[in-house]
Structures are given as structure tokens and as C-alpha cells.
Amino acid sequence: MIGFREQILSHLSGDGYRPAKLKDLARRLGVDSHEYRLFRAAMRDLEEAGKVRRVGRQRYVLAVSTRRSWGRLSIHGRGFGLVSRSGQPDLFVPAEDLSGAADGDWVEVEVTEPGKRGKRSRGRIAGTRAATPRPRVGIYRHRGRHGAVATADSLVHLDEGMPDPPGEGDLVVVEVEAASGRQGGGRLARVIGSPEDPRHDLEAATAAHGIPTEADPLAEAEAGALVADAGVDRERELERRLDLRDLTVLTVDPEEACDYDDAVSLESLPDGCQRLGVHIADVAHYVPRGCAIDGQARKRGTSVYLLDRVIHMLPSGVATGLCSLAPGEDRLAVSVFIDIDGAGRVLGSRFHLSVVRSAARLTYAQVESALDDGAVAGCAAGHRDLLRQMCDLGERLRARRLDRGAIDFDLPEALVEVGGDGVPVRLARGLRGRSHRLVEECMLAANEAVASRAFEAGLPVLYRIHDPPDPEKLDRFRTLAGSLGRRLPPSGSVTSAQLQHTLEALRSRRDSGLLGQLLLRSMMRARYAAASSAHFGLAVEPYLHFTSPIRRYPDLLVHRLLREHLLEVEGSDAEDGEWLGEWTSHCQQRAEAAERDYRRIKQLRFMARRLGEEVDGIVSGVVGAGIFVELDKWLVEGFCPKRLLPGDDFEFDELRHRLRGRRTGLVLALGTSVRVRVGHVEPSSRRMDLQVLEVRGDGRSRRPREERPGGRGDRRASARAARQGRRSAGRGGRGRAGKRRHR
Numbered sequence: 179m180i181g182f183r184e185q186i187l188s189h190l191s192g193d194g195y196r197p198a199k200l201k202d203l204a205r206r207l208g209v210d211s212h213e214y215r216l217f218r219a220a221m222r223d224l225e226e227a228g229k230v231r232r233v234g235r236q237r238y239v240l241a242v243s244t245r246r247s248w249g250r251l252s253i254h255g256r257g258f259g260l261v262s263r264s265g266q267p268d269l270f271v272p273a274e275d276l277s278g279a280a281d282g283d284w285v286e287v288e289v290t291e292p293g294k295r296g297k298r299s300r301g302r303i304a305g306t307r308a309a310t311p312r313p314r315v316g317i318y319r320h321r322g323r324h325g326a327v328a329t330a331d332s333l334v335h336l337d338e339g340m341p342d343p344p345g346e347g348d349l350v351v352v353e354v355e356a357a358s359g360r361q362g363g364g365r366l367a368r369v370i371g372s373p374e375d376p377r378h379d380l381e382a383a384t385a386a387h388g389i390p391t392e393a394d395p396l397a398e399a400e401a402g403a404l405v406a407d408a409g410v411d412r413e414r415e416l417e418r419r420l421d422l423r424d425l426t427v428l429t430v431d432p433e434e435a436c437d438y439d440d441a442v443s444l445e446s447l448p449d450g451c452q453r454l455g456v457h458i459a460d461v462a463h464y465v466p467r468g469c470a471i472d473g474q475a476r477k478r479g480t481s482v483y484l485l486d487r488v489i490h491m492l493p494s495g496v497a498t499g500l501c502s503l504a505p506g507e508d509r510l511a512v513s514v515f516i517d518i519d520g521a522g523r524v525l526g527s528r529f530h531l532s533v534v535r536s537a538a539r540l541t542y543a544q545v546e547s548a549l550d551d552g553a554v555a556g557c558a559a560g561h562r563d564l565l566r567q568m569c570d571l572g573e574r575l576r577a578r579r580l581d582r583g584a585i586d587f588d589l590p591e592a593l594v595e596v597g598g599d600g601v602p603v604r605l606a607r608g609l610r611g612r613s614h615r616l617v618e619e620c621m622l623a624a625n626e627a628v629a630s631r632a633f634e635a636g637l638p639v640l641y642r643i644h645d646p647p648d649p650e651k652l653d654r655f656r657t658l659a660g661s662l663g664r665r666l667p668p669s670g671s672v673t674s675a676q677l678q679h680t681l682e683a684l685r686s687r688r689d690s691g692l693l694g695q696l697l698l699r700s701m702m703r704a705r706y707a708a709a710s711s712a713h714f715g716l717a718v719e720p721y722l723h724f725t726s727p728i729r730r731y732p733d734l735l736v737h738r739l740l741r742e743h744l745l746e747v748e749g750s751d752a753e754d755g756e757w758l759g760e761w762t763s764h765c766q767q768r769a770e771a772a773e774r775d776y777r778r779i780k781q782l783r784f785m786a787r788r789l790g791e792e793v794d795g796i797v798s799g800v801v802g803a804g805i806f807v808e809l810d811k812w813l814v815e816g817f818c819p820k821r822l823l824p825g826d827d828f829e830f831d832e833l834r835h836r837l838r839g840r841r842t843g844l845v846l847a848l849g850t851s852v853r854v855r856v857g858h859v860e861p862s863s864r865r866m867d868l869q870v871l872e873v874r875g876d877g878r879s880r881r882p883r884e885e886r887p888g889g890r891g892d893r894r895a896s897a898r899a900a901r902q903g904r905r906s907a908g909r910g911g912r913g914r915a916g917k918r919r920h921r
Contacts, residue, residue, distance in 0.1 A: 182209075182220035190230060190240045197237035197302070239288075246288050246304060248760035253281035261287050261301065264705040264763040268298060275302035281354065283307075284761070307757060313351050313367060315386040317862075318344040327352040327364060334364040349373040349862070351385045373862035376600035379779050380487055387772040390478050391489055396470035401493035404464050408500055412508055415463075416533055422513060423535040427457055428561060429503050430617050433541045436488060437502045439728040441511075441536055442620050444568050451519045452571060456624035457534045459501035460510040461492070461727035462737035471496065479765020481729035484776045486596040490729070497728050505539045512737060514624045514724075522574030527627040529744060537561070545613035569612050572619040579622070583675030583717035587694045592813040594780050602784040605812035621725045622716070628724040628740065633710055637739040640732040640759050641722045643711040644704040647672070651700035654835060658696065658848060659684075661834070674717045689849035692798055692808065696848065705763040706732050708755025732762050775864070781814040782861040789856055792871060797850040800837055802830040805846055807854055807868050816866035818854065823870050844873060 185207055189195060198206070200221060209217045221238065224230045230238050249263035257273035269287055279285050284307045291300040316329035324336040325343060327350055334352050344350055349370040354363075370385070371378045384391055404411075425445075429438040443455035465471045475491045482489040490497040503509050513532040517525040538557045548555035548562045549569055558565060580586060588610060595604040625642075632639045656666045664680045666672055677697060684693050701715065710720040724740075727733040735758070742748070795816075799806030804819040820828050823846065826839030836847035846852075853872035859865070 182213075182217050183224060186221060186224060187229065187240070190238065197239050199237055203238060246286055246756070248284060248286055248307065248757045250764065251276075251279050251281065251283045251285045251303070259303075260298075261285060263287075264703065264707075264760055269301045270298040271301055271303060277303040277306075279303045279306050286757070307761075313353055313385055313388055314364075315349065315351055315370070315382050317373065318346065318348045318350045318366075318369075320346055325366075327366070336366055337363040338365065340366060344369045347373070349378060349382055376602075376780075376783055379600055379776060379783075380484060383484065383772045383776040383779070384482070384489065386775065387768045389482055389489060389768065389772050393493065394470055394474040397474040398493050398495075400470050401495040405495045405499055412510065412533065415510055415531075418531070419510070420513065420530040420532040422455075422457070422511075422532045423508060425455065425534070426537050426561070426564065427455070427503075427534050428538055428540055428564075429505070429536050430540045430542060430545055430613060433543060437490075437498045437728055438536070438539060439501060439503065440617075440621065440725050441503050441534065442568065442617070444564060444571065446567075447517065451517055451525065452567070454516045454518055454571065454620060454623060456514045456516070456620055456725065457503070457511045457532065458514075458624070458725055458737070459503055459728060460512050460531065460737070460741075461496070461501050461734055462512075462741050463510050464496055464500055465492065465734065467738060475731055475734060476761075479731050479762050480769045482769045482772055484773060485594055485780060486600070491731065492728060501728055503534065503536045505536045508533055508535050512740065514627055516623055516627050518571065518575070518623075520574075522571075522578040524623070524627070527631070529628070529631065529740065531741065531744060542611065542613040545616070546611045549612055565616075568620070569616050572612075572616040575619040575623055576615060579619075579716070580678060583673060583678065585674050585678045585681070585697075585715045585717075587681070587698055589694050589698070590691045590813060592777065592781070594777055594784075596780060600780075602780040605781060605784050605814060607811075607813045625722060625724050626718060628736065629710075629720040629722040631743075632722065632736065632739065633720040635743055637736075637743060638708065638755060639722055639736045639739055640706040640708060640755065640762065641710045641720055642704060642713060642732070643707050643721070644713040644715050645702040645711075646714050647700045648702060655693075655697050655700050657834065658693070674714055687849075688851075689796055692796060692849055695798070703763075703767065706759040706766075708759055730762075731765070732758075778864050779861050781812070782859055782864065782866055785812070785814060785816075785856060785866055786859040786861060789859065792853060792855050795852050795854050795868075797846055797848055797852060800830070800835050800846065800848065802832075805837065805870075807852060807870075809854070814866070816854070816856070816868040818868045818870050822857075822868075824873055846873065850874075 186203070189203070189207060200218065203221075204214055204217050207217075221230065225232070230240055232238055247263050247266065249261035249266075249269065251271070252260050252262065253276075254260065259271040259273075259276050259279070261269040261271060263269065269289065271287065275290075285303050286305040286307065287301045288304045289299050289301045314327070314329045314334065316327040316334065319326050319328055319333075321333070322335055324339040326336060327334045329352070334354055336352070344366075349372065351367040351370065352364040353367050370381050373382075383389075422443075425443050427441045427443045429441045431438055439459040439461075441457045443457065445453040445455070447453055465475065471492060474493070478489070478491045481491045481497070492501070501509070503511070511532045511534045513530045513534070514527060515530070516527045519525055538561060540558045540561075541556075543554070544556045544558035545565055547553070548558035548565050551562075555562070576586070591608040591610075593604075593606040593608040594602055595606075597603040629641065652672065656672075659666055659680050664683055666676060666680060681690075681694060681697065684690050687693070704713070704715070706723075712719040713721040722736055723730055723733045724736050725733065727737045793809050793811055795807040795809045797805050798808040798815055804817060804823070806815050806817055808815045820837070823837070824839075824842075824844060826842045826844055828837040828839055828844075828846070830836075831838055834847070836845055838845050851874040852870050853874065854868040854870050857867040857869050859867070
């Protein structure tokens with residue numbers, strides 16, 4: 179037996195070894211039929227000892243040679259695969275190592291060859307976790323035998339006909355199939371309707387990004403039973419919870435919010451310090467691990483906030499009822515108390531399962547008015563002194579956070595008001611006020627306090643991590659900052675504090691928001707992971723999300739583990755943290771993509787009624803085909819091809835990221851002020867063409883010749899540029915209509 183073990187380990191560690199099944203290994207090692215039973219037992223002992231492991235199709239490899247992670251598989255037309263993984267480069271998988279996985283599958287991959295000299299790492303598929311059809315949205319065309327669907331990046335031919343086919347130009351959902359490692363045709367899943375009808379925008383946005391919208395009947399039934407038993411359950415819970423119903427607890431949310439899962443309180447202590455209370459709905463009490471509601475929540479990963487609609491992660495009876503901290507109602511909560519001194523230093527924290535009763539449901543506008551002694555404060559006026567104390571505390575917490583090196587982008591927000599039948603009625607520019615910062619600082623403090631406790635106790639939570647910026651992308655910002663007189667160290671050694679100081683120095687510029695967006699685009703995506711790591715943007719470790727278990731699954735997981743820790747009960751089996759971190763990161767990213775997509779189409783439906791209008795804007799992006807311009811008045815972006823720029827032949831300076839006129843020397847760069855005319859607008863393709871009328875950025879005014887935008891060449895250039903812009907889209911996101919995601 180000992181001899182077999184040594185033989186096996188030696189063979190598996192050889193340079194030319196490729197994963198093989200047990201019988202193939204036995205044949206290669208010369209094991210005869212009489213020895214096979216002992217050979218198989220030796221392999222089983224090695225596997226139980228963790229020295230070898232099985233990968234795809236029951237093939238054996240050395241355990242130390244495998245580095246596993248989860249990701250989404252895309253099959254190339256030539257047969258190989260690319261696996262996208264949060265926070266890591268894409269992994270190349272040869273066709274022979276796909277192990278039957280299909281395009282769009284969630285797969286566990288093993289790195290077999292690390293990347294060298296700019297090449298991608300290679301790997302093999304070890305297992306498939308979720309194999310689901312990949313939905314795409316497109317326009318139906320009468321092509322071929324069964325028709326085809328023109329999606330954003332391809333033409334998908336349908337594999338079978340339909341008794342009642344869609345009309346030419348209808349918006350449809352198609353499921354793209356994959357077979358034998360190669361992408362096949364598609365199957366028509368459903369017809370949405372006319373792309374010109376704004377009532378179909380919601381379904382188009384959710385289907386295009388794979389957002390689950392169908393309610394689980396079992397989850398709804400469980401939610402109904404919980405609501406029916408809520409009163410009796412609260413009475414039972416009072417016996418083992420801290421009763422905080424006499425404490426003044428306030429919720430602060432957007433006007434249109436329909437769930438209020440977080441509340442704040444503030445008490446003055448005898449020694450002059452203050453005790454901040456952050457009270458979060460105890461969702462984990464109602465949603466234990468493994469129930470039907472938990473299954474729906476895990477599948478959705480997050481709630482999706484689409485301007486005038488919300489797709490809740492939890493059934494509405496739980497999200498907007500039991501776990502919404504409605505004013506004057508007793509609610510179960512998890513309370514975090516943080517003692518803070520006059521300099522904003524955290525002195526200590528403690529945690530309780532509690533019962534709270536919100537004193538008032540306040541809006542951001544009301545709080546802002548109360549802080550300014552305004553007349554529209556509403557019920558916030560009765561809590562003016564308390565709100566001012568909270569605001570002062572928030573400013574101290576923010577100052578401490580910035581001192582340690584955190585980045586505060588403070589970006590303007592594009593507000594879109596949607597009326598009946600999905601028609602957009604107003605676009606506006608929104609800014610964060612003191613009320614927003616007050617709430618954000620309280621939530622960040624609570625997240626950090628819980629992260630510290632979870633880390634010290636060794637709880638298997640999902641941490642929120644944020645890697646340093648991508649050096650190549652950050653070089654673009656470095657170059658621009660240098661042209662404005664702000665020098666930054668090489669990209670590989672820059673710190674978050676240095677980036678924050680640069681933003682502060684540029685804050686007075688008219689294009690400061692644009693500069694913040696450019697820096698944000700150079701950042702890596704924040705993600706969830708089982709292992710703690712530094713959060714670059716917040717300059718803190720450890721960090722996690724705790725404050726929104728109604729709408730984020732990682733927060734719900736943290737609540738479960740913290741409850742078990744506080745109650746000193748043994749938890750259930752540990753989660754597969756690597757998989758869950760990858761999955762919930764994906765769910766957050768697809769939700770943000772759907773929210774951006776929905777906002778964009780509503781913006782363009784509004785702009786379609788503004789054809790021919792002249793407005794001021796600022797150059798927000800430069801590519802070889804032309805420039806992107808953000809309109810000041812509405813904070814919406816359009817594209818101007820080079821042929822519609824002021825009368826000159828412009829060449830693209832990729833190093834300085836600008837266009838320069840060959841004859842006039844006129845420069846169009848990020849931040850250049852321009853006057854434009856709204857040209858061709860196509861909401862269904864998310865495109866708006868602009869014509870530059872005047873360039874104002876360098877002090878020399880230039881008026882171009884009058885030409886009509888929207889020709890075929892312009893549309894092609896616009897489409898190419900729009901695709902390039904989407905690929906380099908911003909990494910950040912917002913929560914429910916104005917409430918930040920607390921990073």
C-alpha cells in the first residue's frame with residue numbers, strides 16, 4: 179500500500195501528467211488485476227488525506243496543484259472558453275477541458291498554467307454549479323427558415339418555427355443554446371412587444387440582464403404564514419430581546435421608498451461622548467437558512483430598483499411589511515451601538531437583538547429642510563435638534579474616514595421621474611446633501627463595527643473587498659490629473675489618500691464630477707469574498723455589508739451568523755463561501771447593469787422629444803470615432819462623430835486621450851465645454867447622436883458647418899463608440915433611488 183501511494187504521488191507530480199481516470203492510472207503504472215483492489219484503496223486513502231482530488235469526469239490530480247474559483251463561462255465560436263471571475267483576469271479554457279459545460283454556465287475552474295508575459299492563465303472546468311439558458315433580448319427579423327433575432331452583438335438564428343411568429347421588428351427574448359462546446363442557435367422564449375412602447379422597458383431591461391422576476395409560490399406561502407403569526411411572534415420575542423421602544427429611533431429614506439430597513443438613534447453619554455445606534459430589521463429571524471424564502475433570496479441575490487419599480491429579493495409581505503421599520507409599529511431588529519468621542523474616534527461597540535418602534539419616517543428632503551430651518555421639514559421639524567447632532571457626528575466620522583485615506587467621490591446623480599404608462603416626464607441633476615451623508619456615515623460605521631466583531635470571532639461571513647485600481651486604467655487618470663497640475667506617483671504605488679487629495683484639489687472645477695467619474699472607471703469592482711482583504715476605496719480592513727438584509731443576500735448571511743453568535747448557538751453547516759461570493763457579486767453587478775440600462779432608455783425616451791434643441795455640455799469621453807458629450811441640463815450622454823465636429827480634420831491622440839484639429843490646432847479633450855444640438859435618438863438601441871455647434875473649452879469659439887446628423891456613417895460610428903463606452907462603463911452604483919449602497 180505504501181509503495182502504491184508513493185508511485186501515485188510521483189506519477190501525478192510529473193511534468194507531463196494530464197488528469198486521468200483511476201483505471202487509466204492503473205494501466206500507466208502497470209497495476210495488474212490482482213493488485214487493482216489495493217491500488218484503488220491506496221487512492222481512496224490519499225483522497226481522504228487531502229493529497230489528491232478528483233476533477234472533471236472523475237480524473238485525479240494532486241490537491242496542491244489545483245487552485246479553484248468560480249466564474250461565468252463564455253464559449254467562443256472557435257470552441258474554447260473564457261471564464262470571467264470577480265476581481266481576477268479571465269481564465270482561458272481549451273475546448274478539450276470544458277468537460278461538457280455550456281455557454282453561460284457557472285463553473286468551478288482550476289488553474290493549470292499561470293499566465294506569463296501578458297498571456298491569460300489556462301485552466302480546466304472542475305464542475306458546473308448552475309446550468310441555465312442564457313436569455314438575450316433583441317429584435318425579431320424574418321430571416322432564413324425560422325427567423326432570427328438581432329441582439330446587441332450578434333444575429334441569433336432560431337432553431338425551430340412557431341405557429342404564431344412575432345411581427346417584424348417586435349422585441350423578443352431568445353435563449354441561446356450551446357452544444358458540444360460550441361454556441362448553437364436559439365429558442366424563442368417569449369414576445370415582449372413593440373420596442374417603441376415604454377410599458378415594455380421594464381421587461382426588456384430585466385430579461386436582457388437575466389433578472390429573475392417570477393415569484394416562488396412556496397416563498398409567498400411562507401411569507402403569508404409569517405405575516406399571520408407576526409403579532410404573537412413579537413410578544414414571544416420580547417422576552418429575550420432588548421426593549422428599545424422608548425428610544426427615539428428615526429428612519430431617513432427617499433420620498434418614493436417603500437421599505438425602511440435601517441434606522442438611527444443618538445444618545446449623549448455622561449462623559450461627553452455619544453452613543454450612535456444603528457437598528458436594522460432582523461430579516462434573519464424570519465428567513466432561516468434553507469426555507470423557500472431563502473431559496474428565492476439566494477437566487478435573486480439582491481433587490482433591483484428600477485426608478486418606478488422594485489423587484490424585491492424577498493416576498494413583499496416580508497420586505498415591505500414585517501421587516502419594514504414603519505413609524506409607530508413594533509419591529510424586531512438587530513441593533514449596533516457605537517460609542518464615539520468628540521474627535522470622531524470609535525471607543526467601542528456592542529450588539530443586541532432588539533425591539534424598536536420608529537418615531538418618524540423622514541425623507542432626505544425633510545431632513546435637509548430641518549437642518550436649514552426650512553418651512554418644508556414636515557415631521558422632521560420636531561426632531562431638528564437631534565438631526566443636527568446626528569449631522570455633526572456624521573461630519574466628524576467622515577473627517578476621520580478621509581484622514582485615514584478613504585475616497586469620497588461625491589458624484590452628481592442623474593434623476594429620472596417616470597409618469598404613468600412608463601413615460602419619463604422629467605430629467606434632473608441630483609446632488610448629495612447633508613442628509614445623505616448623515617445616513618451614509620452611520621451605515622458605514624455599523625458595517626465596520628460588525629466586520630470587526632465577525633473577524634475576531636472567526637465567523638464565516640462574506641466580506642466586501644475592493645482591490646487597488648487597475649494600473650493601466652489608472653494611468654489615464656494620472657495623465658489627465660498631470661495636465662491639470664496634479665502629479666501622482668506611478669500607478670502601482672498610488673494610495674487611496676493620494677487619490678482623495680487629488681479629487682479635493684480639483685473639486686472647484688466645473689468638470690469635477692466628470693473627473694470623479696473617470697477615476698471611478700479606473701477602479702476595480704468591489705466584490706464579495708469569503709476571505710477578508712483590504713477595501714481600497716474605504717481604506718479599511720475588514721469590511722462587510724450588514725445594513726440592508728432586505729435587499730442584499732450577503733447582508734442576510736451576516737445577520738444569520740451574528741444572531742447565532744449572540745445567542746451562542748451552533749450554526750448550520752458552513753456555506754460554500756467561494757461560490758457564494760462569486761454568485762452574489764454577479765447578482766449585484768447584473769442588478770446595477772439592469773438599473774443603468776432602464777435609466778438610459780427612459781432618459782432617451784425623454785430626449786426623443788427634444789430633437790433639434792441646442793444645449794450646453796461637456797466632453798465626457800474621447801474615442802477614435804468621435805466624442806461623448808454629457809448634457810449639463812439633464813445629465814445624459816450622447817455621441818458626436820468626428821465628421822460633425824467643428825470645421826477641421828481631427829486626429830485621435832490616444833496617449834493624451836483627445837482629438838486635435840490638424841489645421842486649427844483645436845483640442846477636444848475630457849472636460850472641454852461645447853454647445854450641441856440634439857440629433858438622432860434611438861431609445862431601443864440606447865443611442866443619441868449630437869452635433870457640436872461650438873467649442874468653448876480653450877477660449878477660441880468655433881462654429882461648424884451646418885450638417886444633418888444621423889446618417890448611416892454617423893450611426894455606425896455611434897454604435898461602435900457606444901459599445902466601447904459600455905465596456906468601460908463606471909464601476910459604481912446606487913441603491914434605491916438616492917440611497918447609496920454603502921460600498
